[in-house]
Amino acid sequence: MTTTRRQFLRGALATTVALPMLEYFTAGNAIAQAGGKPRLLVYFLPNGRNPNWWAPSGGNGNLTFPAQASALQPFANRALSIVNMDNVAARNSPGAAHAMGTSTVMSGVRFPDLGGLKCGITLDQIVAQELNPSTRFRSLQFSAGEPATCDVGGSPCPYTQCISWAGAGQPLIPTINPEAVFNQLFDTSVDGLTGASADIRKVSRRSILDFVRDDASDLQSKLGNADKAKLDEYFTSLREVERSLTADPVAASCPIPAAPAGNIGYRDRVPTFHELIKLAFQCDQTRIASFMIEFGLSQRTHDFLGAPGQHHAISHGDPGQLERVERWHSEQIAHLLGLLQDTPDAGGGTLLDNTLVLVMPSMGIGSVHDHERVCPVLFGGQSIVNTTGQRIDASGTPLNNLHVALLRAFGIDGSFGNGTAFGDYATGALAGVA
């Protein structure tokens, strides 16, 4: 053995060290360079959420989070809590509850069966397509999770490992390695060259992509029809790469920190991803992102919380341990919100002012796989959403109605997807959101 994976991870970044994580991110003074509609971050929580430990009471500018979510209290007047949304799509889909919950909460699509990869375009991807922001990356997907048992009961893994879909058959599997995310966002060097050589290389890299696109067209002309269609995903992806190569590189004002290590333990990996999300927004690398704190059906153990049981197992069997995990999740969300709130935005205000954070659990309480009482909470982005300490009891309104309301808030009308409204069960826009 002469080299290892970690040598590769470190190869490009000689200064990288393995711990502790947060020291690598120094607060910067730079401000982002964006305006217009707020950014969108979908923040996913697996294995459901007990409303008693999660959903705030009160409203009308005066929300009170339960003790288990008290970390979120400082953001109460930046929040909009919605309780009792009915995820009809999940209930009417045939697969295992966690796979169906995870894959429908943002798509709203009923699965007729589990064959192939069904699902459909998700809220964040509609926003990305319709607004088509000019950032280096149109959207990004992250997760602190690690692949584990996922294809339960015949549900393919993307049904639990993915919260963003570009359409049926097109899961946008999140990047799980923080160092890979960092390199993607901030390693804009031109093969390590400078000066005239770098200018030459920039042109060469374009030539390579031109060649590759041409070569792909050559291949496409020789494929069967089904394959021709599938190769479209390659062209789409290649266009995004060209866009990221030609877009303005990271602004000099952007506070690029040292890279995090790729093998950070879970406890530190979650806040590291928060820092990366903040930086991606702050440096205007993307305006639309999704983050899964863990994958659907997560079996993660949380020894550091005194919750050594597997998350999914304790969601059915050990309320004591589960409470510690859900409390920690709330603290993590508060960490991210704090970062966004403490970072000034270029157009004025803070990142939180200009970022709509949609915290979406996979279902209501996990022990009974309750798809009928899903309780999302929104933060920030108050220019388009009533995130002013409000609470809406949806009383069983289809979850898709929230998505319709959010799309309208983004200025996107309902003529997409199947032609009428979001997903399969929307009956209109949920009142009181926008």
Added chain:
Amino acid sequence: MAKKYYTALALVLSVGCEGQLSLSDDAADTIATANKQSNNQPDVYVEGAVPRASLHRLNRLEYNNSVRDLLGTELRPADMFPPDAAVGGFDNASDALGITPSLMDMYVAAATEVVEDAFTERPAFADRLEENDSRWTYNINRDANRIGGIVRLRGGRTVASVNVPEAGTYNFIVRIQGYVNGGAATPSVRAQIAGQNFDFNAPLQMENRRFEVELSPGNHEIAVQATNFEEDAPANRGNDLMFDFAHVETTRRVEGPARRLLLSCDPTNDSACTSTIVQTFAQRAWRRPLTVDETSKLESLLVTLRQGGESQLDALKLALRAMLSSPKFLYRYRTVADTNSPELLDPYVLASRLSYFIWSTTPDDKLLDAAANGSLSTPEGVRQTVAWMVLDPKADALADGFAEQWLDLRHLEQAAPSPETYPSFNESVRQSMTQESKLFFLDYLQNNAPIASMLEPDFAYRDANLANHLGLPAPGNDGFERVGVGPGDRRGVLALSAWLTSRSEAVHSSPIRRGAWVADNMLCAPVPPPPPGLEIGELASEESGMTLRERLEQHRSEPACATCHASLDVLGMGFEVYDGVAREIDDPTLDSDGEIPNGPVFRGADDMAANVDREEFVTCVSQKMLAYAVGRPVGKDEVRQIPGLGNLEAVTLSDLISAIVLSPAFSQPVPLK
């Protein structure tokens, strides 16, 4: 030998467990029909429908192996790619493997890394021992002190032996960081190699410290030790050492592997040479002969790069990067221009299929030659090709691709047995469990015992680590040993420690999860998910005073649960003799009575194995391997179409592989849609 017990089980489990059995003569057909009706199972798992597209993206393992074989790199860039989606238990299903913008971005970056690496000069010999390398012996509890990829030494010492092949000057590098709190002394370190001591104060950032030593060929002891550890909690004062790795490399440098693998001539000032290298590489990377058009486009790319101001060598490297970013490398594919014969696919398409099935990597020159010279154009030629392919060391990749997934080794990586409940489980035991399963599987490739004997084999693999953990006699030598076993001994696929551990909870075994695993992976009767909206109650705790069996019965008291769980739970109960980390519990009073529906009560792996129908077991293994081979879930009907298996009880793994590649699902040129 008892027969046909779990055929009945398969029926019970596969119809959505809703009691809508309509027994017919042919069990499998019944399953298929019932599944379609129940709407609980996707028909793709029953019929194994031909995938919508033949375009088949390389998965992470295949990508890593391909760039290794094309460029000689040992980097594994795909380890950083997003995870590949598994469908039906395997992560090589073509329908589930797509390309996203993020992944494309990483392909472009990875191509740069691996090409650069192939041309980079390096030490003639180097050996890195990461902190978790199994060769280290720590005098502290390593697992309790691991943080991310480093170990807190806490005053301890770690020692290992490295073997160097040649005499010469070596660099001995230790990567380490000191930590100081409350005015404690700067931590100091002693690094040792071959009896020489190097004492130094630890840097307060993670740094490499390099020492030059002369070494003779052979084994040398290396060690890293904290020499002034301090811990004074009341005074909030202390220091510590964070150890990452030690590295030994000779100062003698050699050229990168590109010289040996790619540079048949010197491209420095020779454009004809560069073109030759590029064209040769393209045929290997794209796994087919080049068309005239492709040759000319590669040529114009080189010209464009040169005219843009790149040197000849840089133009070559950039062209290699382009080829590795092309869909012709990233996907396997069929085209309308293929030269299929009536019964067999185009020989180059077939070569790629064989290569990624058996080797998980790109075809080598010998296999491409077989495609070129007509060897892959007849069934007999294909059989002969497979015969030498399975003997190639690259066939060990079946353990990394197939067995890792079939025997649940990837889930073992994530398993987190509680250190309090199971103190004897640690990272070394986890590695040994993985190795046990892989060696067990590969033995069938090497020694040609019938697949059926996986249930009651006459051998087992153990090393001291695993044997001590399991409470079995340890082998005399270092490393794993193949030991003879017989009836009553711990043996067989059902007793492998990896799946028994990965299908347990953190603090106890799990009859439900084990039952589900056996049903799916040994019997090919996967359990449908609970119906939507079903209330999943808690399994009562041990404090309830009820036995596990009583708690399971209470847990499935809801009629909607009972139909599935009644079969699953009692199946899993038979494995209760193994605790949550696969150790056999020596307690005759322990309730471990498992049941196969309509079959006898069994206790433990060997007892169940005796009652499993051999033909049905071999059929299940065939179904799993066929699904892996063709990259999509397959149905029993396609398994039956595997030709020439003959007596199933006698079929070996090589027989099966050879038969699979000649089955319609693998090699028949179905029309492109």
